[in-house]
Amino acid sequence: MHRRRLPENPSPPCGGVSVHGRRVIAAEADLTLELVRVAAFDSGLAVHLALTVTGAAADRARYETRPLTDPADRSAGWSYLDVWVGVDRCAVADPYFPRPDVMGCAAGHWMYRTTPQYWVDTAAPVRSLALTTEWAQIGLKPAVTTLTLTSAERAATRSPASSG
Template sequence: MRRWRWPALAPPATGGNRVHGPSLLAASPCVRLELSEIVAYPSGMQLLLALTATDISAQIACHETRALTDRNDFSAHWSYLTVQIGVDDLHGEADPYCPVTTAAGSGTTTFYRTVPGYWIRTPTSGVVTLTAAWPLIGLEPITTTLGVATVVE
């Protein structure tokens, strides 16, 4: 397999069909990761994830993340949900496009949710391998292999 970095590209505005989802990928008392759906388009596939953290995991997530307005700013260490995607002979880290993040906290209740989307090419094998992790908040690497339809109507 060749190393690859999936760029942060958005899918087409119309024309997709859901081919997989939703499914639970990981769950612990404070962290939950779901594959919301995979949508197939003639030019590729969109993967939508949803990560929800509560309590101490949410507090850490809120502290660790920031908007990436300056990717050359190395003045601090930041962490995020990392996603590796394998399709046919390509395998590598995926950059999300426009992740929607919600964070709230009041008293003892803290909540963090991010819904990143990823754009990949359509696998000729019909198989997508997904590995997601954010060890700092309690999500150890989880790998799942997904069978997806490759025909778009």
Template sequence: MRRPRWPAVAPPVSGGVEVHGQRLLAADTHLMLDVIRAVAFESGLAVHLALTATGAPAEGARRQTRPLTDPDDWSAEWSYLTVWAAAENTDAEADPYLPRPDVHACDAGLSVYRTEPRYWLGTPPIVRSVTLTAGWPQIGLPATTAILALEPTDQPSIGNRSR
């Protein structure tokens, strides 16, 4: 039997209401994981995260997300931020919908990696909370769990806006 998954699907283009704002999920010297926002739609919930890594974790993220096209690269290994989401009666791994590429940069000799994955949870229209568990042990981010209480914020109705 296959395990349930939240698929990598883009949310509707309009009609959403922000139900959770920015929140820090995990922080360490060289790693920071945030919820940017959660937006509720009639057909589900869009959860936007941001992971920023510097130094050795950034280098690790760059290596872990590189294209695996070199047949002579025997060390080829690929990984990414793992996210599990529990809402209503479904607890499943969430596949990211990535509307823009990850950022790899070097600032004053310090490597920086940033990714802003988005996740679509096909939930009923009224969900009061979602439990997120996220981690990327290959770069030093242990699994962390947070419960997001969902209620409309003071933001107006929005669509799938970019930041």
């Protein structure tokens, strides 16, 4: 069966109206996944997420996302935050990375942060958005979130247009 994919595309460089703000999607002792915002454009939606992980889960995230430079390394694995986005039906979303992931070690504990963005090419207006996230390899259990979006017209009258 062929799965629909949303390709890794950036949002338009300017314009857009914020139709949903910050919301915690998953929070555990060493892991926080947040929706930073959803911005509406005439040609689609930009979904911005932020994942911050510390401790052993961050070490696993660092291992899972490291460059695989040795083709003979059989232990080399690769995974990332799985995201499915749906307006009318769900599709696998490929991330766009405006900034590189941040990895570091402080006080003997690993910290990993990533801020992927997803482009949903759909015609306006969109009233709700389904978002499913998971990264089993680092301990992020599946989370299903349905977002009710502010209409772009109402949001535009409340605040000036923001850049995408």
